[in-house]
Amino acid sequence: MNTTTLRTKDQADHSLVSMIGGKIATTSNVIAATFGKLHKVVLRAIKSLECSAEFTGRNFVPSEYFDSTGRKLPSYIVTKDGFSMLAMGFTGKEATKWKEAYINAFNLMDSELRRIGEASKQSDKHTRVPLKDAINMLVARSKHLNYSDAYKMVHQRFGIETVEEFSDDQVPLAVEYVHKLIAQWELVEPELLAAPVKNELSEGLRNNIGAMANHMLWLHSWWMAHGPAIEAMNGQTARAVRDHFVDGASVARNVAYTIGEAPPEEFMKNYPWKGDDSERRHYRSRMGVASQSQRGEVPA
Template sequence: MQTLTFQNITLSPAKVDNQIWLTSGELAKALNYADTQSVTKIYERNADEFTTSMTTIAQVKTNGGMQKMRIFSLRGCHLIAMFARTKVAKEFRQWVLDILDKEVGKPVQVEPKLSSDDTLPLRNAVSMATGILKLDYATIYKMVHQRFGIDEIKELSKDEVGQAVEYVHSLMVQVNQSTINMPLIQNILADNAHQNQKARLTVDGMIGELKVMIDYVDELRTRLTLQDRLIGALQTRFIG
């Protein structure tokens, strides 16, 4: 089967039942993981999310002959990329969707922008989570951003909004079971604290500069007042 190219990376897919599949090694390469086992680890942590149409064990032809290995369909690749934390994960998801559209003979659809009604379930879930998780809105939203590899909620698709709601609900379940990912939360809180500190230092610097300017203006005003008095005195003396 012909190769595929993602961001100058050449991938050699297998074709099973007339569908495109990628091995975990090829998928790791596309997602820019140094460790080829990273994809396998992601799958093992989230195996219950995958169906048999998304991943399977198959005989794949390699340089060393036929070998059994795990492969992922395009939909399986997309789900792996949902859990991935690399910088290219978001672009890879779009690339996979583009190929899926071409595979079924449909044009690439541009996702409509989310409306306020579309994001309401997520906003409600986050609001509920603030009380249960004892975290502020910004921290919970940042956890959602990291989970889906986005910078803003509006970058989610409608389907992903539903997945984001499930993710927030799972966080609330985890805290009740004492299994929440505390290192992740600690990292987010530390990052928020660092950003706040940077902003505070910037504001303090601006205040310092403003004080210097005010002192200069006061000094200039004093000099002008003295000059006005001197001019007035000279006018009285020499002009009358």
């Protein structure tokens, strides 16, 4: 059991409270030693408390400890609320002194943990500044990519849901990835952003470019549906092709919007890849694209 202990000036020989299982707590045997009671008396007092099952389960967790002879004996892990409930039955001047010491110890550790947590948040926030700057640059360079989509791309690439999940070691990798997206977009930007792009391209060329971008986005939609299963079967193979789907979709999206061929991304996102043929036909018909499917513009 991993614990972090905190001692008070008045009780140098006993750790009044500890971090046990991620919570600030003490134990029944420490309480017994502190208040000068037999441990079995404290155990009996806990068992005789007429608390609800929910309160008892949350604040008095069965545990074990070894005594001086090496015997394994039962005990309880007791939270601050549990201690407050239990200590109501401890009376006398000496007991009051120790109740006060426990309450101070609980509050002191809680305050210290909050301070450490806040310092950690500030450190994490500072660490992620380069990533935020890179995202800002990506959105600025890409005329049709918003912040939400940009962060989603990063989240998908690293298999996370929020940037808070990044470790310090991952942030530089994420920054490098975003700069790679920027570089990929800038490769197509000089030719496609020459104003007015839509008017300078022939209709046939614009249609072909739009179709190619749409096909890439369809592949990305398929990958979002089946990629996790492939990664579970063969992570190395999945990682080798994942960036092509994700990065390719980013470039394809920008190209499509630049030439005025907005792709049906909501339709793609909700496409029933895992359904049967009848589900897919029904979905295409409901979205009013059945005719496109017959011409081969929408995958079967």
